[in-house]
Amino acid sequence: MNFRSDNEAPVNPIIMQAIIDANQGYDESYGYDKYSEALTEEFKQLFGCWCEVIPLTTGTAANSLAIALAAPPYGSAFCFHRSHLNADECGAPEFFSDGVKLIGIDGENGKIDLDKLENTLANSGVHGEHECLPSVISITQSTEAGTIYSSEEMDRLLEIKNKYGLYLHIDGARIANAVAALNQPIAEMTWKKGVDLLSFGATKNGAMMAEALVIFNPKIIGDIKRRRKRAGHLISKMRYVSAQLLAYLKDHLWLKLANHANSQAQYFYESLKNSHKFVYPVQANEAFLQLPISVISELRVKGFEFHIWPGSNDIIRLVFSHSTKKDDVTNLIETIVNLCK
16 A cells, blocks of 8 residues: 555556557647647736746756746755755756756745845845855745645745845646645745745646646846756657646546545544644645554554655655545545554
8 A cells, every 4th residue: 555655656547548548640740739839828828927838847947946946056946855855856957057056045944934045135245246146036836845825925925035136936836736725726825925946746646747837027038948958858759748637637536536536635633633742734645643653563463554754763754645545545534543552
């Protein structure tokens, strides 16, 4: 029973069928196929605004290209110190951007402490050209801790970015889970809150390998298509990526899948919250639970798969996906309760 990662979940059957359907006959290459041509219009309708859409196959590429657009090589990007951008992308943002400096800001529950962010920005520039130029803020929504930036926090971020003349990027590998949890239109959480760039994830939520860099601010498009090519991410048979994203958006499939994942996480949390310690609020599709080491070992013996969170030996991360079965969650709950008696 796999609770290790939503990356390990199978492809949703509707999306798999879309790939098969796209495989009939010939179509143009490098993004000039009918699926890719239709994709930008679908995203414009989703967000209710102008946007440029760049289909990609990895979140790392989306994030790294976003940073490269938003900051010059001598610029700096501010992010949570343990964010995927800063801790799990092997220097790709710096590489794609020819040297942008990532500055980690700590905080609670996987989110940037916005007071610390503003204090850092307020004290930047003292050394003039000896410092990197503050250029962009990057947040993760939902975060690596399974938490969500609230509407009020997004308002504060908008205030900060405007005050200091920065761009705002969202790593949205799990943006669907955040949208489903907040029950708000995605526009209300993105461009209407001043977001300039969004890494729109689909792979973790039912796609095979499909992400998109969505650019809301025409001032920073730059030569994104050549940047993508130079980075090795201009896919010749792009129709297979775009077809996934079209199927993902159609009939709100993306939200249906995310709602299922979130509901399983909430079911797990509600069943154990009065008897066990959750390290972070359970707001999306992840739960971080503290358990005795002996119980963790026994869970693995019984066939439950999960990660022990780095830096601890008694905190497990459980990820609930679009394909998680409620019976498996019930089994996990009952097993934990019995082992902890």
